[in-house]
Amino acid sequence: MRTESDLLVLLEELSSIKWYVIGVCEVKKKLSEEQKILNDGHLLYWRGKPQGSKQELGIGFFIHKRLEKNIVEFYSVSEGVASVTMKPNNRYNLKIIQVNAQTCSYNDEEIGRFYEDVHLASERVKTHFTITIGNFNAKIGKNTEETVIGNHGIGTRNERGQMLVDFAEARSLNIMNTFFEKRHRMPNVATLKIRATEFSLNIQNRYSLLDDEDLNNDKINKQFNDIIKEAALKVGGKNDKQSSSKLSI
The missing domain is CATH 1.10.287 (Helix Hairpins)
Known part of the structure; x- marks a missing residue:
């Protein structure tokens, strides 16, 4: 989503589905943090790397124009972790954290900082509900009796997958996509x-x-x-x- 043409293609795809909040990875915008009101009135929040840096990672949110008045705060910790806090009604508030973890080419120290950023985003503002979405670049594998994992994990767990499981267990989180059976994907x-x-x-x-x-x-x-x-x-x-x-x- 580096160029305006990329953005237009994505908006065209969104026009065919019902949506309210969509988290995006690999935004690769040149500005470190920005908010933009799109031509159709929807909002785009993002966090990328500063000018002059290698354009990688980057995260953001598309938020439907109907929810504009429900937005409390957009907060970014880094180009890999950001959150949006919303108040759907007078009683509850909701925080959505979007993440985009580094690949296996990064060392464990850098991945450790990424998880610290996720923790910082989750603790910044207390909300009734917190949902973390995005790409952790980790393979969870099948359940090995951890309660944070469901019965529909896929493949074999790698080292980064174990880090994610440990992170979830330490904070009483559930890795929800392992609790639902996936549709069979057609090969290309x-x-x-x-x-x-x-x-x-x-x-x-x-x-x-x-x-x-x-x-x-x-x-x-x-x-x-x-x-x-x-x-x-x-x-x-x-x-x-x-x-x-x-x-x-």
Whole structure:
């Protein structure tokens, strides 16, 4: 979102969905902190690096114009941590913290400072509700009996993932995206082409091993089914839970 054209593309996409507050990462704006009222009346708050610095990281919020009068404060700790405090009604107030953690190319000391910034943002103003969103650049993995993690983690935990879990446990936070089952993501075109080629080669390799003696139609069908199933599993397919004869890729 470095240029105005990038901003226009994003606003065009937002016009097709219902939204009120959206946190964004990798803003890469040249000003260290700014507020802008967009042409359609919505607000953009962001924090980037000062002029002359390498333009990386950067965070911000798009806030719907209907909520303009509900905004209490926008506060940024760094180009990786910022918050917006709102008062939805007379009774409650809400704080949303947007984060964008450094990648694994940064050392643990810098990541430690990032988590200190997150803690500072969370403690700055006490609110009834606090939500932290964004990119922690961490792999949580599957649940290993920690109460802060749900049953829908993915993959294997890395060192940064353990830092995030420790941070959440120390502050009684829940890592909420692990509590909800994710939709299956369709692979991109390049990945599909690679899988199709691998699938074809696996079929050819297994086809050459077919027995050609004393086979009736049922045995032939079974062997073909086994060949296709094994080839599909090798390129990322999985058995359908409801029927062992079905595959999904």
